Amino acid sequence: MSGGLKSGLIFALVSIIAVAGFSFIPAIGVFCCGPIATMALGAIAGYIGVRWSGPTAGIGSGTLAGGISGIGALIGSVIFWIAAILIVQSDPALFDEIIRQIEEQQPASGLTKDDIRNLIGFVGPVMGFCAGLIHLLFAVLLGALGGWLAVRQRPQPPMAPPAYTVG
Numbered sequence: 001m002s003g004g005l006k007s008g009l010i011f012a013l014v015s016i017i018a019v020a021g022f023s024f025i026p027a028i029g030v031f032c033c034g035p036i037a038t039m040a041l042g043a044i045a046g047y048i049g050v051r052w053s054g055p056t057a058g059i060g061s062g063t064l065a066g067g068i069s070g071i072g073a074l075i076g077s078v079i080f081w082i083a084a085i086l087i088v089q090s091d092p093a094l095f096d097e098i099i100r101q102i103e104e105q106q107p108a109s110g111l112t113k114d115d116i117r118n119l120i121g122f123v124g125p126v127m128g129f130c131a132g133l134i135h136l137l138f139a140v141l142l143g144a145l146g147g148w149l150a151v152r153q154r155p156q157p158p159m160a161p162p163a164y165t166v167g
Helices: 003-022 029-053 059-090 092-105 113-152
Strands: none
Touching: 003 029, 003 059, 003 113, 029 059, 029 113, 059 092, 059 113, 092 113
């Protein structure tokens, strides 16, 4: 198993937990803490993926590690949004208030309360997947950056002087 794959799998597990957990921070978790965790973990996964892959590994190993880490972040995002919708649905007063606000904002939509309830249950996983795609993009890009940093830090062999020819 390559170093990029090992690093990616390890950081995918960490990303699932980090994104799902940090997203529950009130007010800023979904839009700030989750994406920042994804970017940091993608960059670290890319860096370590190149370091573990040996002296000939390139930025592609970091991109692979960041991408796999990003898939973990996508899964964490879906888990968060499903959990958030389940939490809202478990409190009848809060859920009825949300439905009332939707009905006030869209009075001519023709949706019944049951339609809105079903729609909210469907929208949770879809929102999680869409937000997760953004997490995946961040992780891939920062994984490539981490891989590039690891490649740059390798010791370079000394350059031989150019050959001198008389001619």
